[in-house]
Amino acid sequence: MVASSILVLFLLGLTAAAILAVASRILYVKEDPRVARVEACLPGANCGGCGYPGCSAAAAAVVSGDAPPEVCVVANLETSARIAGIMGAEVQFKEPKVATNICSGGSRANLLFDYKGVEDCRAEALLYGGEKSCGIGCIGLGTCVKVCSFNAIRLSDAGLPVVDWNACRSCGKCAEACPTGAIRISSVTSVLLHLNQTDDCLAPCMQKCPAQINVRRYVQQLKQGDMRGALLTIKEHNPLPLIVGRVCPAPCENICRRKIVDEGVAIHTLQRYVADWEMHSGTRVVLHCNPPSGHKVAIIGGGPAGLSCAYFLRRVGHEPVIFEKRQHIGGMMRGVIPEYRLPKKVVDWEVQTILNLGVETRTGVAFGRDVTLADLEKEGFEAVFIATGAWKVPPLGIENDNAEGVLDAISFLYGVGREYTDLRGKTVVVVGGSNTAMDVVRSAIRLGATAIALVPSIQRKMSANKEEIQRAVEIGADLRYMTAPIGLVAEDGAVCGVTYCDLAYDDPEKAKGGPNPVAGTKSFVAADMVIAATDRLVDDSLLRDADGKPLFKIDKKTGGISANPTTLQTDIPNVFVGGEVHTGRNILIQAVSDGRRAARSIHFYVTQGTVPEPDNQQVQVIPESILKDMHVTYSIPRVQEPLVSVEERKHTFKEEVAGSITYETARKEASRCLRCGLTCYDADAGAEYTRDADVKVIAEAGRE
Template structure:
């Protein structure tokens, strides 16, 4: 019985072997020897980051033409070149990407409960949604660390993942297992063109900044002495840090959470300090740029918006060319904004840093005359960015407005130091409440004349920065609030005076509505030079067709060219606008922000043919991030930035009013930053200065 069973099993095995032998001969497919060679080039991580189940499958996909030589995320350019050599093709450029952690909160986010379940972020998120008040913060159980096949992630003392960018191979596994999105994969293009999203870890200052600068990170880097890192962080969003560090009205400071405890952080001063570090060093920070893509983009206007757009496009690999009407680029930063606010040498340094990236410039070229949209298209430009600014000061509807001695603010500022060098004995009247008006007032006062400024609102309603108003008053200028010109007095065609009246709001206490003239308050003052600085508008002439109609839709409120809010694309798909030609009169940092938004739109348009709609864009301040109470431990006095004396200001156009700060002072001010997240903050900020005489605990202040 046993012998029969063994014999039967033997015969069955023999039969199966024979069938398999025949099948192998019939069905055998000779494997392409290149598969083994290609697989041999891989590091053997089998991480799956390429999208294929292991290195063997990836090698097969390359040989079959389903994937390129550069598919391996664990390998670099050298591996791609070796594979390309085997396949007899060229390896395309693949932008390096790494994992990064957007959460800095750690234990600073309030706990909802103590979790004692499975040590896995996904399990906790699935069961309880996370035990911290911040829904997008890191849960901290290290699931990302466990799945990383390259040992590129570790948890720090706060339970926050730290990525070693030199080891990370961007396989994406950490991001796949992160249930909150605290770990993300990104590369230079994504980083430079990323628009804030409501599911980002955004401190209020980052939300309020038009350019979306990562304030929290660059201040922290500066504190650690990593000036290079701090500047790189700023330049991810702002290619003009020297200019912005001098001119920005700093809306970020008004919303700084530190204001709840004492005074907001001097973000603007720290921004300038980091930017000055590079220029003072005498050498420029090397910025990475992707290889040229061959995509040409024409940029009309060499002001801050045009320069910013060119900067971002060039860094991600495209080929921008700037066409500028004037003989110098820089827009109003060069020759219009006075040097005591923004020195020419600072502008030159900043502009050159952008040109050194490989940005071409053609000056003395006027849009609408020398070049048109059609001619640029014929020359092979795939997209056009219009950033011609708002240089036109509208004339007032006043009697004798054409009299000799009436000039607009832009003409006046442009001629200071040229045809206008001395105003001693002259009586100058400036009309307007703008920053430009204050520039005129301050410049005229420096030239030795009596200056009167007519301002048709109260001071807090002025569009000018309060610091600029303060500095204009410090020079002895007569700022007449709630006044409005009614007529210009002229004799033999020349200005000899101006009549004005008082105006008042319907509700003076609340200052609501448009101020109206107060009867019987007309007053005449002598004047031989009147400067109109009420506003600035765009010159629509270059955008007119042969019939005199505008080629673009014009916004009735701003006077600027209409465009999509996020992409800045006009009704012509290949034409984008930004800066004051789009927004109307605005601040420098808004022009910088527009340049980056436009670069994002242009990039997608010329590479994909369409611009993706941003998901969950942060368009306004996120309500939950506005806190009413905070338990901050230490109070540290806000830094005082040195300024030259008022007397010194009267005799110089070259020396900046506001001076620089030293590193230790900057570091101490930086320690006041609470390193805010979405809802969390560092209550112990500034602890390293606890022993300083000017530092106290808030509990001690309460006792006093």
């Protein structure tokens, strides 16, 4: 019985073997020898980062035409070139990617669970929702370290992953393994053009900054002495740090968590210090640019928005050309903002840094007069970015506002040092409460004039920066709050005085409603010049066709070109807009932001044909990131910039009012940064300065 059973099994096996042998001959497909050759070029990591189950499968996909020669994320350009040679193809540029940790840790990201049986982040997140109270925080069990095949990640003493970018091969395994998104894979393009999203680890300052600069990282890099790294971090989102560090009103500082316990960190001062470090060194830090893509983009306007757009487009590989109607690049930054606030040498350095990337400029070319959209299309430009600014100051709209001696603020500031060199013995009346108005007042005083400003609001309602108001008053400006001109007095066609009245709010206590003229308050002041600085508007005369019809849809609120608020795409699909020609009068950092946002949109438009909008874009401050109280240990006085004496300020245009700080001062100010995340912060920030007499212990550090 047993012998017969064995015999039956033997015969069945023999039959099956015979069938398989015949089938193998019938179904045999000879493997393309190129598969083995391609696989021999691959590094053999079998990491799966390419999306195929191992290098052998990837090689087969290349040979079958299902994958390009650049399929391997671990391989370098030389490897891809060898594979392309085997396939008789040309290798395409593949932008390198690296892993990045977005979590900063901190005392507020406290532990919710302490389950010793789980040693994997994924299991912890699955079973308990994660270990940290912050939904995007690092759980800290090191799963990303375990799955990395290239020893590119380690855990720091704080339990946070640290990526060695030189060892990282962008296989993506760490990002796949991370259950909270604290580890992400990014490239130069994705970093430069990334828009804040609600699932990013965003400190309040990073949410409030129009340019979305990674403040937390560059401040910590400065503190560690990594000036080059700090500059590169800033320039991921802001190509004009020298300028922004001088003239930005710093909305980021108003929301800094430090203000809960003392004063906000001097963020813009630290940004200026980092940028000054580069300029004073005399050598520009090398900025990575992708190879030329062949996509040409026309940029109309060489101000901050146009320069920023050109900068980001060139860095991601495109070929921008700036068309500027004046003979110099820089817009209002060069020639309108006074030298004592923004020296020309600073603007020239910043502009040249951008041009050195390979940005072409054509000056003396006005849009609508010398070049049109049709001309640009004929020349091969695939997209156009319009950033012509808002240069038009509206007339006062009162009696004799066209008399001799009445002019607008832009004309006056541009004429300082040219037409206007000496105003001694003259009285200049300025109408308005903007930064431009304060520039006019301060410039007139430096030229020897008596300067009076009629300001149609109380001080805290002025659009001018607090510092600019203070510095105007310090050198002798007479700011008459809650006043407005009602007529100009002229003799022989020339202005000789201003009649004005007081104003009042409908609700004086809350300064709401109005302000409206107060009856019976008419006053007079003699004047040799009257300068309108009430607003700046878009001059749309060059944004019309030959028949006077607008080329674009106009925003009724701003008077500028209407566009999608996220993509900045106009009603003409290949035309984008940014800066003050879109928003109306605005701060410079907003123009920088618009330039980057437009570059992102143009990049997608010329490479994919459509412009995607992020589903979870951060457009307002995230509520849970605003804390009402904190347990912070040390109070450190905010840095004070050195200032030129008041007497010196009255006579010089060439010397900056605010000077540079020292490295040690900058480092101490950087130590005030709480290294905030979305909800976490470093309660012991500044501990290294506890021996300094001006550092005080204000609370016991603790966790909430």
